Amino acid sequence: MRILNGENVMETIIRENDNVLLYLTKKRTYLVTVKPDKTLHTHRGYIKLDELIGKKYGETIKSHLNTDFIILKPTIRDYILKFTRKTQIIYPKDIALMIFYSGIGPGSRVVEAGTGTGALTSALAHYIRPTGKVYSYEIREDFLLNAKKNLEKAGLINYVELKLKDITEGIDEENVDAVFLDLATPWLVVPHARKALAEWGTFVSFSPTIEQIVKTVKALRENDFIAIECMECLMRRIMVSPSGTRPESRMIGHTGYIIFARKTLREKA
Ligand SMILES: C[S@@+](CC[C@H](N)C(=O)[O-])C[C@H]1O[C@@H](n2cnc3c(N)ncnc32)[C@H](O)[C@@H]1O
Incomplete structure (x- = not known):
């Protein structure tokens, strides 16, 4: 099979x-x-x-x-790109890197915020199934309902618990394998992520601006995360043709910055 x-x-x-x-x-x-x-x-x-x-x-x-x-x-990429969008989504090039570096796989338990359109949620659900779970937090009920429809269409809703909750007020789950963030104030979630993550857990955050990553890295250091890495993924498409093979003239100039970090059991500084 x-x-x-x-x-x-x-x-x-x-x-x-x-x-x-x-x-x-x-x-x-x-x-x-x-x-x-x-x-x-x-x-x-x-x-x-x-x-x-x-x-x-x-x-x-x-x-x-x-x-x-x-x-x-x-494929999962086809579904995501056809979703009804209520928010900006994370694009496949960034999702791919975020999931690979996070180390999650089938059976993982993952916390995510905010759900938004559900693009990242769907990709997470796709990789943790059939035995894992995604707990996805969102403050806007209308966005949550739209994401639910998108997840149903992609056949992934059974692997996701959608939660109408402000994640800056706390994370209900414990011992999770990873926390993924795509919201305006990720630094406010860092202490909650530290509590929710299992000893081996990974932290992944996507932000469009440099100001956001500076604040988030500061919070990660203050909460004794280690192996903090920040990066940007630039993808250039290549036109392959009998008359000449070369990069396409246009490319997407900016999507966002990704932060990865690992939890430690050291006491908070
Ligand atoms: C850019 S969108 C996320 C898009 C999503 N990653 C995707 O790929 O479809 C950011 C979302 O975070 C939600 N949000 C903002 N602050 C939040 C918070 N404190 N707790 C939960 N969700 C929050 C917003 O309502 C919005 O839907």
């Missing part, structure tokens, strides 16, 4: 209620749930979604204007 996105990929036949990604070009893809009575309308024609039932991933389906769409299985 092979598992991709928590599902058995040997099960290649598409069935009612499956999510599929219809690929037209790199920039035009459509994430749809296969419902018999639904139709996808695109500028290259429409597709009745019940025609997907019984097809295999990798196969092609034609729109009524005879345009080919390739049927792909959505």
